[in-house]
Amino acid sequence: MTTRQGSVLIVSESDDLHAAAMQATLREQYGVATLRLDLRDFPRESGSFRLDGSATTRTLAGLPGLDDVRAVWWRRPHPSRVPAGVRADDDAYRQAECDAFAQGLLWSLPARWVNDPGHDRLAHRKIVQLDTARRTGCAIPETLITNDPGEAREFIENTAGRVVFKRTGTSRAEFAETRLVEPADLDRLGAIRWAPTIFQRYIDPECDLRVVWVDGQEWVVRIDSRAGAGRVDSRLDISVDFSPARLPAAVSKSLATLMGTLGLSFGVLDLRVGLDGMHYFLEVNPQGQFAYLEIKTGLPIFASLAGLLAHGDSAVPGW
Known part of the structure; x- marks a missing residue:
């Protein structure tokens, strides 16, 4: 497979296991180099943006090659970490200046974004999610x-x-x-x-579904929540059965419209199938966790997302 030159930038916590696993997947399956950035390293490590008539040059927290980045996984970004000073007003000013610089430098990159930071921020608002889901045909409790x-x-x-x-x-x-x-x-x-x-x-569950959405590719996991202690909140109950599943066509269409309206190319959605057979939308997390779903089911979620980052295609051959 031929891919264009350039690396993938992952913006996340330095100890994020998802980021480490994605680095390995991009390297081993797609031959793509990665850069890792924890925004808390700035301004302790310096950054600069230089612009002239023919080009731009970016450096941030010691990372070289930012101008050659082909895609950015806006995974779990933090604000810059500014040391506390004497006056709270001064601290707030410095924090705002550092955040504006770091975000502006990154957001100006002409790269593929997963997700676009503006859309990501808006979609994190639960009221926005729920109202948009209602308008796009999802059942809501x-x-x-x-x-x-x-x-x-x-x-x-x-x-x-x-x-x-x-x-x-x-x-x-x-x-x-x-x-x-x-x-x-x-x-x-x-x-x-x-x-x-x-x-x-409260929706009494037949089961719960966790859907990892990767640019139109649905990776659906059925969670047998009735069998465990997590019937109210199944997100942390890994004692029950997890299995690959599919969505009804109408539900899939509604989720596609929802994600498109929110402007998200990636997200982890929680649905609950009630005893009435309805698929109820609960929430979508644009930075949701999914590694345990791949471990439990064998679904190639990392490969799908890596393909989107590497060359814009989330399909995995053979699936």
Whole structure:
């Protein structure tokens, strides 16, 4: 297979196992060199952008060859890490300047982006996801996102069946699993005033589906969530059976429209198949985890994403 010259840049944490595995896949299966960048290394290590009449030259955190990058995996970017000074206002100014420089330098690269940073940022907003999914034909559980304790209580009391609650944001704070609302939680609803929360009708599962979307290629994994402890939130329950699956054509079409509308070429989607047979959209993570899905099922997800980064084709021969 012939590919054009240039490397692939992976922007992520320095200890990210997904990034390391992608480096190996690109090297071994596609013969493509990679660069790794943890934005927390800047401004401790310097960067520069030089422009003249004929060319540009970029360096950032000691990385050479940025101008020859063919594709960027915007995997798990961090803000720059600016040491604390004496005045908070000065720290905020320096942080803003460093972030503006690093992001501008990278985002100006004429490369294939997975995902485009602007689309990635917008798609991380749960309200944007849910509203877009509804408009593109996905089934959505009845949902309320609010910081109003009274409205939350009314939703919980008037929803047919049980209700779950979960985070609205996607920061790297401590992982918070989706939980059923219990009677004791009603006495703590006042806390949502300072932390808007998602409340949804609980869907009793036939199974859960985790879909790794790679530029139109669907890698679907069925999770036997009824068999394990994770019937409410199956994301961390690896004790149950995982198996390759397929989506109904109508569901696949809706997800394709959703991802296209969000402008994402990559994402990990969580669906729940209810006892009523409906496929309910729960969320999409533009930087979602998927290595364990490949380990569990043998699906060639890394090869698919590496193909997209290497030459713009996510299809894997033989699959």
